[in-house]
Amino acid sequence: MTDKERLFNSGILVESRPGAEEPPLSLWETKKNGLVVIECPQRIPCNPCASSCPTGAIIPFDDINDTPRIDYEKCIGCAKCVAICPGLACFVIDLTAGGEGKAVIKLPHEMLPRPEKGEEVSCLNRQGEAVAAGTVVAVTEPLKDRTVVVHVEVPRALMRDIRAVKVVKK
Amino acid sequence: MKTTEVLVIGGGPAGLSAALEAASRGSQVTLVDSDLQLGGQLIKQTHKFFGSEDERAGTRGYKIGELLFKELEGLKDCIDVHVNTTVLGYYKEDGVVSLSRGEEDYFRIKPERIVMSTGAMERLIPFPKNDLPGVYGAGAVQTLMNVYGVTPGKRVLMIGAGNIGLIVSYQLMQAGVDVAAVVEFMPKIGGYWVHAAKIRRLGVPILLRHTIVEALGEDVVSGAVIQAVGDKGLEGDPVRIDCDIICLAVGLTPTAELLWQAGCDMQFVPELCGYVPRRDAHMRTSQSHIWVAGDAAGIEEASSAMVEGRLAGLGAARSLGHVKDSDYDAGLASYWQRLSHLRAGEVGEKIRSGLEKCSCDAWEV
Numbered sequence A: 001m002t003d004k005e006r007l008f009n010s011g012i013l014v015e016s017r018p019g020a021e022e023p024p025l026s027l028w029e030t031k032k033n034g035l036v037v038i039e040c041p042q043r044i045p046c047n048p049c050a051s052s053c054p055t056g057a058i059i060p061f062d063d064i065n066d067t068p069r070i071d072y073e074k075c076i077g078c079a080k081c082v083a084i085c086p087g088l089a090c091f092v093i094d095l096t097a098g099g100e101g102k103a104v105i106k107l108p109h110e111m112l113p114r115p116e117k118g119e120e121v122s123c124l125n126r127q128g129e130a131v132a133a134g135t136v137v138a139v140t141e142p143l144k145d146r147t148v149v150v151h152v153e154v155p156r157a158l159m160r161d162i163r164a165v166k167v168v169k170k
Numbered sequence B: 001m002k003t004t005e006v007l008v009i010g011g012g013p014a015g016l017s018a019a020l021e022a023a024s025r026g027s028q029v030t031l032v033d034s035d036l037q038l039g040g041q042l043i044k045q046t047h048k049f050f051g052s053e054d055e056r057a058g059t060r061g062y063k064i065g066e067l068l069f070k071e072l073e074g075l076k077d078c079i080d081v082h083v084n085t086t087v088l089g090y091y092k093e094d095g096v097v098s099l100s101r102g103e104e105d106y107f108r109i110k111p112e113r114i115v116m117s118t119g120a121m122e123r124l125i126p127f128p129k130n131d132l133p134g135v136y137g138a139g140a141v142q143t144l145m146n147v148y149g150v151t152p153g154k155r156v157l158m159i160g161a162g163n164i165g166l167i168v169s170y171q172l173m174q175a176g177v178d179v180a181a182v183v184e185f186m187p188k189i190g191g192y193w194v195h196a197a198k199i200r201r202l203g204v205p206i207l208l209r210h211t212i213v214e215a216l217g218e219d220v221v222s223g224a225v226i227q228a229v230g231d232k233g234l235e236g237d238p239v240r241i242d243c244d245i246i247c248l249a250v251g252l253t254p255t256a257e258l259l260w261q262a263g264c265d266m267q268f269v270p271e272l273c274g275y276v277p278r279r280d281a282h283m284r285t286s287q288s289h290i291w292v293a294g295d296a297a298g299i300e301e302a303s304s305a306m307v308e309g310r311l312a313g314l315g316a317a318r319s320l321g322h323v324k325d326s327d328y329d330a331g332l333a334s335y336w337q338r339l340s341h342l343r344a345g346e347v348g349e350k351i352r353s354g355l356e357k358c359s360c361d362a363w364e365v
Ligand SMILES: Cc1cc2nc3c(=O)[nH]c(=O)nc-3n(C[C@H](O)[C@H](O)[C@H](O)COP(=O)(O)OP(=O)(O)OC[C@H]3O[C@@H](n4cnc5c(N)ncnc54)[C@H](O)[C@@H]3O)c2cc1C
Pocket: B009, B010, B011, B012, B013, B014, B015, B032, B033, B034, B035, B038, B039, B040, B041, B042, B045, B048, B049, B050, B085, B086, B087, B088, B117, B118, B119, B120, B139, B142, B163, B164, B167, B168, B255, B293, B294, B295, B296, B300, B301, B302, B303, B304, B305
């Protein structure tokens, strides 16, 4: 088993693959509210992301086992998919928001305590390492089902790494 | 002696669905469960379910349970519910079922039809000191946390990276418990990749090709020793992990004792995780008045357990003369469509091949 395989086989994305691809950068740079980034590379019987997307940006599945495919032109960055996905595999990354050299990631969060607006949180990469501090710009609960969507401003250079936040106890 | 048209044994998603279906089709139903409340595994599932929206994907498991309870409320005149009531035995000779309510109160029921939906039991694996207090099955940990609101300990070593191991690890973290690591014997997680990614990004290592060698501690668990496994067995140095809980999530096996007692044709099917009864397309066993549904018929999912329960309830109701043939055929077709939808694709392949081994179109009469 190569190191890459070992990582992927234990749940860490190491490169882009079907179901886990990046938006085209040119559109991404200018799209207000951001574009969806999905990391769901395994065929599993699941489709709420596609069936709940209000614009059809997540192309409706032919087979429930399909991995998500995205029509980025249609994505409005609403983060509905972020809130509903049972795999917590949907994120929205907005390159038009935040300060100089920053990006805003909208990510799902189901741990206590809940981050609060304005709070500084620790930003974690795919292996749970704290790689930066981020500022919470908003916290919403779109489906009123206790999964919150945290909007966090992070260093843009780390937008491809940060996939979770942790509240740091003071 | 109490009599009933349909006795449903086990009130998890399969049994609840069977009782609801049989009652809504005009049968008089008795539903018993050994637990203090109905719902089986479902009431412990605080995570959002997979599947299609038709099967309520994206909804948390216990919420799906609540929907079934609401439906039950609407049919309460036709369904006699007994919780804290365990079926102890089935006497083939006269078709009598013996039960105990609590510890002392024994009684008997003579049902015309039975649906067995007794679910599954957890597997254990052997290792030195696996009988120390602090070694738990994943189901017990879930019950403690999600039903009773008690955390089992402070730091857990999880054994097994199937969906249960991954999901219970996540739920432990939600409850504020540390997860030291998830240990998996295979070179790849067995559960869904997204469930693994979820705990990885919160900092939990998943150690592939590793196993537990022994539990440490005198009176209670104080740690564990784990080690890598290679083609020739254990390799590398044993590693000590500090933990006060060792949680085993190494698989389930169908609860089939009553099916054996009843003399149903049984078959060992590895894909379905143990001995299961042979069944026809109506979920009827070789004993013509006994149906089976859910994990007792083979380890699968709550979503399919609910549809199998519907099929079994429908079959039992029809055999009592409550369902017109045309209604029956329509129901059968629609439930089978849902099942084949759920079992399509790669993930369902194991189930499909397992079912092929123990299904028949119809029993010879
Ligand atoms: C951690 C975890 C996560 C899961 N996640 C999902 C998921 O995301 N999606 C999904 O679809 N499924 C999921 N499942 C699987 C699902 O919970 C089970 O497949 C489902 O509950 C099986 O239903 P059942 O009714 O057959 O059995 P159970 O839910 O086990 O119910 C069986 C019932 O029978 C009772 N019983 C047993 N013997 C007797 C007796 N002799 N007398 C009286 N009563 C008896 C038991 O008390 C129990 O209440 C998950 C399971 C676990 C453990």
